[in-house]
Amino acid sequence: MRRFSWFNTVSLTLGFAFLYLPMVLLVFYSFNESRLVTVWAGFSTKWYGELFRDQAFLDAAWVTLKVAVFSSTLATILGTMAAYVLVRAGRFHGRTLFSGMIYAPLVMPEVITGLALLLLFIGINLDRGVFTIVLAHTTFAMCYVSVVVSSRLTTFDKSLEEAALDLGCSPFEAFRLVTLPIIAPAVISGWLLAFTLSLDDLVIASFATGPSATTLPIKIFSAVRLGVSPQINALSTIMIGIVTVGVIIASLLSKRAAVAQRRDEQAAVRAE
Amino acid sequence: MRRFVLIAIPYVWLLALFLIPFLIVLKISLSDIALSRPPYTPQLDLTAGWEGLKSFFSELDFENFTFLTTDDLYWKAYLSSLKIAAISTFLTLCAGYPVAYAMARAPEEWRPTLLMLVILPFWTSFLIRVYSWMGILSNEGVLNQVLLWLGIIDAPLQIMNTTTAVYIGVVYTYLPFMILPIYSALEKLDGSLLEAAEDLGCSRFAAFWLVTWPLSRNGIIAGCFLVFIPTIGEFVIPSLLGGSSTLMIGKVLWEEFFSNRDWPVASAVAVVLLLILIVPIILFQRNEQKQREAEG
Numbered sequence: 001m002r003r004f005s006w007f008n009t010v011s012l013t014l015g016f017a018f019l020y021l022p023m024v025l026l027v028f029y030s031f032n033e034s035r036l037v038t039v040w041a042g043f044s045t046k047w048y049g050e051l052f053r054d055q056a057f058l059d060a061a062w063v064t065l066k067v068a069v070f071s072s073t074l075a076t077i078l079g080t081m082a083a084y085v086l087v088r089a090g091r092f093h094g095r096t097l098f099s100g101m102i103y104a105p106l107v108m109p110e111v112i113t114g115l116a117l118l119l120l121f122i123g124i125n126l127d128r129g130v131f132t133i134v135l136a137h138t139t140f141a142m143c144y145v146s147v148v149v150s151s152r153l154t155t156f157d158k159s160l161e162e163a164a165l166d167l168g169c170s171p172f173e174a175f176r177l178v179t180l181p182i183i184a185p186a187v188i189s190g191w192l193l194a195f196t197l198s199l200d201d202l203v204i205a206s207f208a209t210g211p212s213a214t215t216l217p218i219k220i221f222s223a224v225r226l227g228v229s230p231q232i233n234a235l236s237t238i239m240i241g242i243v244t245v246g247v248i249i250a251s252l253l254s255k256r257a258a259v260a261q262r263r264d265e266q267a268a269v270r271a272e
Numbered sequence: 273m274r275r276f277v278l279i280a281i282p283y284v285w286l287l288a289l290f291l292i293p294f295l296i297v298l299k300i301s302l303s304d305i306a307l308s309r310p311p312y313t314p315q316l317d318l319t320a321g322w323e324g325l326k327s328f329f330s331e332l333d334f335e336n337f338t339f340l341t342t343d344d345l346y347w348k349a350y351l352s353s354l355k356i357a358a359i360s361t362f363l364t365l366c367a368g369y370p371v372a373y374a375m376a377r378a379p380e381e382w383r384p385t386l387l388m389l390v391i392l393p394f395w396t397s398f399l400i401r402v403y404s405w406m407g408i409l410s411n412e413g414v415l416n417q418v419l420l421w422l423g424i425i426d427a428p429l430q431i432m433n434t435t436t437a438v439y440i441g442v443v444y445t446y447l448p449f450m451i452l453p454i455y456s457a458l459e460k461l462d463g464s465l466l467e468a469a470e471d472l473g474c475s476r477f478a479a480f481w482l483v484t485w486p487l488s489r490n491g492i493i494a495g496c497f498l499v500f501i502p503t504i505g506e507f508v509i510p511s512l513l514g515g516s517s518t519l520m521i522g523k524v525l526w527e528e529f530f531s532n533r534d535w536p537v538a539s540a541v542a543v544v545l546l547l548i549l550i551v552p553i554i555l556f557q558r559n560e561q562k563q564r565e566a567e568g
Contacts, residue, residue: 008374012386015371019393019447022404025414029407036412082282089279098279101286107553109505111522112542115529116293119539123296139289142282171274200397203507203526217399224512228407236400243395251388 023240030233047234057219057235064199064216067130071137072194078138079145079194080187084175086146087153105143113140114207121208128210136208137201141194148193152186153179301539302332336540345524346541350548352519356435357503360442364499365492367443368450372491373484375451376458387455390448402441402512409437409513433515441509446502450495457491458484490563497556505545521545 034041507522
């Protein structure tokens with residue numbers, strides 16, 4: 001087994017300290033009694049209490065969650081279709097434009113995407129609110145989903161699908177019974193990616209929304225623009241906590257799946 | 273028929289919500305502002321047929337773009353965005369390479385955990401990660417407290433609201449984008465090449481410089497683009513950590529739109545930003561293409 005050299009140990013320690021220390025400090029100061037960032041005045045959970053009494057935050061959280069669920073689900077459906085078209089549909093008229101439109105939003109600065117969508121919504125006289133944010137988030141998130149799903153589709157054995165077709169499946173049945181179960185992990189991680197992108201987005205949502213709907217990032221941004229706010233520290237801690245628990249559960253599940261798969265393989269070998 | 277429907281649904285969605293909005297931005301950047309808010313002139317009057325189309329195009333002009341050249345603010349903001357993006361890409365490379373290198377050389381059973389620790393910040397809110405530095409960098413912040421306590425400085429350093437804070441913010445938030453491609457290049461590296469180099473009389477440093485570095489070049493190039501391209505249009509980092517002297521074009525566009533409400537100029541700023549970004553984006557795609565061909 002290779003050991004860590006001192007250089008590698010130092011780089012890893014410094015690198016991970018840099019990545020995690022700011023978030024650890026944020027969590028630490030969310031339990032500070034004092035309003036000031038740096039004066040430690042004793043342990044307190046009062047900022048959490050204030051956060052949960054603040055109706056504006058609760059409303060914003062609800063809007064954000066609604067938008068994220070709708071847009072990531074829609075983005076997963078459209079993105080999976082787009083990936084299927086890219087990998088399986090072969091040549092068709094306007095294919096270059098299509099793949100260009102899939103990849104362009106990934107590198108487009110958010111300020112431009114936001115501005116463009118707002119001008120469209122105004123141009124067609126659409127009332128801005130939850131609905132327009134969902135449209136905006138679905139559009140950029142479906143591109144991420146289709147990249148994730150198409151990379152899984154390209155490594156996927158096409159003959160399995162063809163076998164299903166030969167055995168009398170309709171193309172849709174072949175997709176539902178054969179392709180979808182195999183690409184399911186990519187579809188699920190595409191959905192999760194779209195969901196977090198939507199939860200996180202400030203810039204595009206600011207352009208796409210009207211006065212009727214405020215999302216959590218918009219609320220956070222306006223609260224911290226002028227400085228540190230203990231309520232936002234508490235909110236951040238809750239969000240970091242949810243992500244950490246989610247990632248730990250996901251990694252335990254995937255580890256268990258890997259162990260189960262190995263057990264099945266060994267059993268299959270023994271049976272032979 | 274079924275194939276047509278399958279293609280048409282995502283296609284039409286992207287046309288309607290991605291391509292057409294851009295054409296609108298382009299059109300408005302070439303229009304005159306009429307009574308401050310929409311409608312803008314010229315209007316496209318399709319009922320007038322060919323004549324309407326002709327008058328629509330003849331009334332478009334480059335006035336908003338010439339306006340961008342008359343005010344110092346804009347070209348200074350473009351240049352400063354490019355400069356900030358270039359310097360922070362370099363700093364991110366300096367910080368990210370050793371971490372990626374150490375990860376690739378770590379014992380195999382450690383690697384999935386280390387990889388997960390690098391990816392984890394992606395799932396945490398970008399806005400909150402930028403915000404976390406406000407409490408560290410401010411005058412009464414943690415960093416200044418520690419430095420004062422250690423006796424390294426006598427008076428608090430002004431870091432918050434300066435361009436330095438923007439560099440720190442970019443390096444912090446984009447570090448995983450640098451580490452991951454370099455790690456995946458280094459991980460594939462064959463250790464026997466290094467042994468061969470050392471057997472042939474290279475020092476460890478020379479072996480690194482002559483073997484490891486060139487073989488990780490594709491990862492470095494990919495990482496640099498992944499940091500450089502989004503940083504140019506960055507809005508959140510300069511508006512939370514930067515001061516009034518930090519000029520970045522994403523922030524200028526935002527203010528032009530939300531504060532000045534000059535939509536034609538904001539659209540022109542967006543079009544020029546896009547033109548600036550086309551070069552690095554094309555270079556990036558070429559590099560990716562080359563890499564795919566080399567692997568396939």
